[in-house]
Amino acid sequence: MSTVADKLAKKSTRKTGGKQVRLRLVYVDFWSAVKLSFLGAVALAVVTMVSFFLIFLVLQATNVMSQMNEFVLRFTDEQVNLTSLVGLPQVMAFAAVVSILNLIVFTVLGAVLAGIYNLAVKVTGGLLVGFMSN
Structure with a gap:
């Protein structure tokens, strides 16, 4: 009587007749790279x-912001109020500015990397990718 382990051992010793395909990536479409990098930047x-x-919500809930405000008030002789400078609208506006800058930088970076790859392919011949079917 054969067990499951015996059947698996017989399967692993049998040669697979899979077909192997090797492809060479010799061109990256510029606009496709720009669109893909833009979508990645939107997600980011x-x-x-x-x-x-x-x-911001965690810092507010744990009273870190109020302790920082007390420290700044003592340090500046009550001339700078941190809670009026760092509120939720200011934090979200800063986050929006950072997000827009990242969006621009990542989109341009994706376009530049696609162009560099297309130039490097002329020297190196491209990237060889292999696929095998079982």
């Missing part, structure tokens, strides 16, 4: 906005 912008919001 959403993550940035949500993380700034959550961090």
Whole structure:
């Protein structure tokens, strides 16, 4: 009587007759790279906005902001009020500015990297990718 382990051992010793395909990536479409990097940057912008919001809420809930405000008031002889400078609207505006800058930088970076890859392919011949079917 054969067990499951015996059946698996017989399967692993049997040669697979899979077909192997090798492809060479010799061109990256510029506009496709720009669109993909833009979508990635939009996802990063959403993550940035949500993380700034959550961090601000955690700092408010744990009274870190009030302790920092007391420290700044003592340090500046009550001339600078931190709670009036760092509120939720100011934090979210800063997060929006950071997100927009990241959006621009990542989109341009994706376009530049696609252009550099297309130039490097002329020298290196491209990236060899292998696929195998079982």
